[in-house]
Amino acid sequence: MGKVIVVTSGKGGVGKTTSTAALGAALARGGQKVVVVDFDVGLRNLDLVMGAERRVVFDLTDVVQDRVKLPEALLHDGRLDTLYLLPASRTRGKEALTEEGVARVISELRDQFDWVVCDSPAGIERGAMLAMRFADEAVIVVNPEISSVRDSSRMLGLVDSKPLKVEKGGRLDKHLLITRFDPVRVACGEMLSVDDVREVLPIPLLGIIPESEEVLRASNLGAPITVCGRESAVSRAYVDAARRIKGDWVEMTVPSKDKGLFMKLLGGRAA
Amino acid sequence: MSLIPRTPVGSAPIARARLQSLLEHDRSLVSHADLLSVLREEIFALIERHAAIDANKVQFMVVRGTTASTLTVDIQVRHGRAPHGGPVRA
Numbered sequence: 001m002g003k004v005i006v007v008t009s010g011k012g013g014v015g016k017t018t019s020t021a022a023l024g025a026a027l028a029r030g031g032q033k034v035v036v037v038d039f040d041v042g043l044r045n046l047d048l049v050m051g052a053e054r055r056v057v058f059d060l061t062d063v064v065q066d067r068v069k070l071p072e073a074l075l076h077d078g079r080l081d082t083l084y085l086l087p088a089s090r091t092r093g094k095e096a097l098t099e100e101g102v103a104r105v106i107s108e109l110r111d112q113f114d115w116v117v118c119d120s121p122a123g124i125e126r127g128a129m130l131a132m133r134f135a136d137e138a139v140i141v142v143n144p145e146i147s148s149v150r151d152s153s154r155m156l157g158l159v160d161s162k163p164l165k166v167e168k169g170g171r172l173d174k175h176l177l178i179t180r181f182d183p184v185r186v187a188c189g190e191m192l193s194v195d196d197v198r199e200v201l202p203i204p205l206l207g208i209i210p211e212s213e214e215v216l217r218a219s220n221l222g223a224p225i226t227v228c229g230r231e232s233a234v235s236r237a238y239v240d241a242a243r244r245i246k247g248d249w250v251e252m253t254v255p256s257k258d259k260g261l262f263m264k265l266l267g268g269r270a271a
Numbered sequence: 272m273s274l275i276p277r278t279p280v281g282s283a284p285i286a287r288a289r290l291q292s293l294l295e296h297d298r299s300l301v302s303h304a305d306l307l308s309v310l311r312e313e314i315f316a317l318i319e320r321h322a323a324i325d326a327n328k329v330q331f332m333v334v335r336g337t338t339a340s341t342l343t344v345d346i347q348v349r350h351g352r353a354p355h356g357g358p359v360r361a
Contacts, residue, residue, distance in 0.1 A: 146286045150293055189281020196287055200294060 002033075004106060004116040005245070006135040008159070010151030012122030014143045015179035018215055018225065019238070020119035021049045023139070025224035026242035028083035032114040035074065038088035039131035040121040041097060047087040050077065051222025061089040064101035070108050079227050084113070094127045106134040115245075124158060132163050137173040137245070139206060143180045144192040149200050156201060175206035177241060182211040183255045194254055207241030209234055210255035307333060314344060323349040 007020045017040075024036040038046035041061060047053045058073035063086070070086075077083035086109070089096065109116045120131035132138060138159045142152040156174070163172055178197055185191035194208060214232040218225040226242075229235045233255065240250045311331050318324055328347035333340050 146290050146293070149290055150297070153294060154297070186283070189283045191281075192283055192286055192290075196283070196290075200290065 002110045002113045002116055003136045004110060004118065004134055005137045005139060006118045006120055006132040006159075007139045007141060008120035008128060008132060008155055009122065009141040009148070010124060010128075010155040011143075011148045014141050014148050015209070015215075016122070016141050017045050017049050017119050018219070019139065019141050019177055019179060019209070020046060020117050021224035022226045022235070022238040023242050023245065024115070024117045025077075025080060025083055026226040026239045027115050027117075027245065028077070028080040029226065029239070030242065030246070031082065032246070033082045033112070034115045034117065035084040035086055035109055035113045037086045037109070037116060037118045039097075039118055039127055041088045041092060041094050041127060042090065043121070044088040044090045046119050047075075047085060048222065049219055050085050050224065052077070052085055052087070053222075056087045059087045059089040060105065061092045061096045063105050064097050066101070070105065070112075079223065094121075094125070094130075097127070097130055099130065099133065102130050103134060124154065129158070129162055132159060134165075135163050135172060136165060137175065138163075139175045139177050139245075140201065140203065141177045141179055142197060142201060144178060144182075144186070144194075144197055145180075146192070149192065149197055153200055156203065174203040175245070176201050176203050177206045177209065179209040180211045181208050181255055205252060206244055207237050208252070208254055209237045209241075307331060310342070314346075318346060318348070325349060 005023075007016050007023070009016050017038075020036050024034045028034040036046060036050070037060060038044060039060070040046070044056075044059075047056050052075050055075055058068045060073070062068045063070050063073045073086060075085045075087065077085065086105075106116065118131045118135065121127040140152050140155060140159070142148050159172055159174060160166060165172055176198065178194060181194070182191055186193050194205075198205065210233050212232065212234045214229045214234050215225055218228050221228050225232070226235045226238045237253075237255070240253075243250045315324065315329070325347055330343070330345040332343045332345075334343070
């Protein structure tokens with residue numbers, strides 16, 4: 001029986017989709033059978049980040065509404081044998097997803113995969129609630145930035161009350177993933193530190209992903225950063241985070257300012 | 272020594288302070304919302320002991336001021352006798 005993880009944040013643009021793709025691909029690289037599910041109905045971005053947009057025929061809504069069987073909507077990733085994508089619909093609204101339908105699809109996915117990674121839409125409306133409804137674990141993505149931290153704090157409360165698992169008396173495992181972390185700005189006192197963020201969001205730290213132009217490059221290429229940027233610090237940070245999700249103990253490294261400063265002096269950040 | 276000119280105090284401490292007060296404010300709003308629902312239920316129960324109330328004709332409103340808030344309760348009480356036969360007070 002697979003585990004269902006929701007990648008959520010409240011605020012938009014903090015890196016949910018990038019993180020879903022990167023963690024999903026990193027887990028698949030380790031030989032696990034993984035499906036990444038796009039819950040952002042109406043917008044649909046995960047297929048773009050995965051580079052699968054031209055192959056999308058059917059989507060999550062089609063399966064939820066029983067128009068097609070699950071295998072018809074699942075897209076196999078060409079690069080990793082055990083990685084699959086269930087895209088979202090661009091044409092239908094969030095109302096098209098019923099709780100019963102989503103429950104059935106998630107349960108089917110749980111039977112077939114080791115990991116079901118759900119990319120939540122931004123906000124705290126119905127779509128985000130459905131994405132977390134059947135989750136076993138939650139990854140809260142946060143930027144070291146005031147509005148993101150506040151929204152994630154709100155999201156923590158929802159993750160503690162809305163999922164079915166909680167209603168049945170259980171608890172969700174929660175992980176904090178700090179993204180777009182810029183060690184140079186933290187060192188200059190111009191960005192909230194890891195400790196500042198953790199003080200407000202006191203849950204286990206899954207990883208610290210440095211701010212990097214590699215993320216945009218991966219998005220341009222249509223490949224998860226853990227597939228196309230294997231040697232980058234960002235990719236390594238995501239691979240470590242994926243190992244922690246699996247339960248491995250991996251030492252936590254805070255991105256250091258020295259390298260960042262070096263890059264800055266070389267003009268690397270402007271590239 | 273750094274080649275990057277540093278300002279003596281960064282903006283992060285300001286962000287930290289703002290975040291703290293934001294969270295305090297958020298929490299007080301939640302407790303406010305809780306307080307309102309508690310008051311609503313208790314006032315409702317108290318009046319229902321003596322009079323019949325139409326649940327659709329009850330209004331609770333809080334107007335928040337800087338130092339104090341005003342709670343306005345508008346309850347329509349039905350004419351006639353209360354369910355248990357006691358006196359009806361308007």
